[in-house]
Amino acid sequence: MKPIVEFCISNIANGAQGSFEKLERDPNLDVLEYGCLSYCTKCSESLYALVNGEIVEAESPDELTKKVYEFIDENPLF
Secondary structure (H helix, E strand, O other): OOOEEEEEHHHHHHHHHHHHHHHHOOOOOEEEEEOOOOOHHHHHHOEEEEEOOEEEEEOOHHHHHHHHHHHHHHOOOO
């Protein structure tokens, strides 16, 4: 089972595009894009992604990518 990384389309448009594209190219991840993840406050305040259902936030796309991988390393599925 691969880790699941979910992005809100609005957050992608607000700056998370670079992180989304990098993570989407990783064959070891399932990266999904949704119209809305219902975290509107988070979406307006920072870049974020849901990683296996948990919020990971950052100030830049590169930092978000790094934090997603750190979260996955620190919280293995099995």
